Amino acid sequence: GAVVSQHPSWVICKSGTSVKIECRSLDFQATTMFWYRQFPKQSLMLMATSNEGSKATYEQGVEKDKFLINHASLTLSTLTVTSAHPEDSSFYICSATGFSGQETQYFGPGTRLLVL
């Protein structure tokens, strides 16, 4: 099956720093990638939709200047958490879909962010 990787898997940073998370589709071209956030014992919440070569679409309540998304190629999307604060500590998960009509979303293994 299709594989999506994320890097890093774990990151601990100081408050005020920026953190970049990479999401890669390893064996297929992902026209669209999605970024989700999951707090402990809660569900996954969509943050933004990332389309290759165009601006990301952010969900209501998600600050686009704080969560910068870049989808520079069909296999790579990045999420940068700028000026991270402790409340940004969460599990960030990307997913990717390939061709239109393909229903399955393939999720990356997630990145656990801890902001001190």
Next chain:
Amino acid sequence: GQSLEQPSEVTAVEGAIVQINCTYQTSGFYGLSWYQQHDGGAPTFLSYNALDGLEETGRFSSFLSRSDSYGYLLLQELQMKDSASYFCAVRDGTGRRALTFGSGTRLQVQP
């Protein structure tokens, strides 16, 4: 908007059968999906129903009734490794393939 409801917790014993229900409200419907997530891991796709009826994949089956806005995931011959959270999900009502997830059902399988 989209909303999905599912029970928060279910407990069952090894070898048993368990059913996890999901009711949904959507502005547009493009099918119901089920995902499994183990603690600390990412969701993995289990099944997808676009049409009414039962879809079977090994020990797991999923059912959909569009007229009732209802579906369920059926897990048979439960194993300890099935202890996980299970999420139902629907696509965004605009047709985007982003998913809206239910709150998740934590399944605890006991020996």
